Amino acid sequence: MRIVVDRDRCTGLGMCEAEAPDLFEVQDDGTLKLLNDRPGAPDRESAESAVLACPTEALSLVED
């Protein structure tokens, strides 16, 4: 599983960061940094919550 960020949609609000602080971190310039773009099974649920929480629908999970 891989996390994909649509950079055109992401506004750096950080709702994902609240759901999954181990996976996402908004930088000082407002861009989103993926701390781990290939989370393992234990992080799956929080990754899914982050995708749902994003108000700009900028996140998606891709199965490899």
Place this chain on the structure above:
Amino acid sequence: MTVEADFIPATSEAKPEYSPIDVSSKAFWSQTFEQREGRFARLRALEPVSWQRPVEDAVAPDPHDPGYWALVKHADIVRVSRDAKTFISGQGVMFDLLAPMFLEMSQSFLAMDGPKHDHLRKLISSAFTPRRIQRIDEQIKVAAREVVDGFAGNPSGEIDFATDCAEKLPVRLFCDMFGVPDQLRARTAKAAADIVSWADPEALAGRSPAEVQLGACQTLHGIAAQLITERRKSPADDLFTNLVQAEVDGERLTDAEIGAFFVLLSVAGTDTTKHTSSLTVKALTDFPDQREWLRADYQGRIKTAVEEFVRFASPVMTFRRTAVVETELGGKKIIPGDKVVLFYPSGNWDADVFADPDRFDLSRDPNPHLGFGGGGAHFCLGNQLAKGALRALFSELLTRLPDFEAGEPDLLGTNFMRGVKRLPFRFRPER
């Protein structure tokens, strides 16, 4: 607002008759929140997308304004909020028709789209992320404690909650973040409150709405100008410094741009949380079982509860968008230039999404309320700060003054903000 070359005018072409269920009249907006919800409920059931006449008694009436589409269903508000390719903000976002000069001085990135919006917003957005708000959590708690210290020992056991408590915390947090010095804070708060009071006869006190709004804008631009000069000379660790140092496409922001930024954030960052706090002490008075439920495990329950605080308060009542692509909503044809107005409290009372919406249910989960907007690029930047402030304030109130009672709120006359001017608040004083 500057009229751009590609501005798409509204048209009365192919529109139905105005809806008999009218939400534009001054009389409607003078009703109580509960009475208005009755009419929204009828619209949700009978005409979820309705064509409405222009708002009555506008500050700056537009004789060419044909009216607007009223969106009252949760799903429609979410759809429009998230589809910025079809529904733009750049032709204005206020429901009421306000003076162009005021809009120019106050709207900043609120009334922008696309990269221009994103660039401006990102100049400060990193200060509002969950991690950054978590980092200032202790500062927020200290501020909440000191605000409650200010009246908890008052032997009369009675205050006006709106001014003596609710306003104080968000104003302090906002001014801390922006670096507004103590001696300018009261003026900042007063001007921010004046801006949303344009339809309230008491606040206007005989002055014209445009005069009050422009006066408040000038006050805030004046404060901004002073801080701009100071921070250019000696930078500090605050958002004003970010703004004076920022470059967008290689250019510094102008003083006017920074001023408008400051006006927007001063309203967005203070009035909303203030009114939500007031409306929440009233709700906790009206639903004592919910107060007891929350007190029984505050730390474990407040995170869920605070979402219901925001849904039930629904402080921001309206924003609008303008269609730029032909589309359909609720079976109605929407054409470029059409205004659509989002009625957030109505979406927050939509029974398709919220079971028993009249019930203040602090355990409601999930709670996809529209209190911070319906999503999309304009979703409330300060949502984490607002929730942090509410958590800290209600921790103090429910621990120290657990049997407080709120009386009847005195509401601001406006179609924009569900504002509480005064709220009697009684408590057993601390000794």
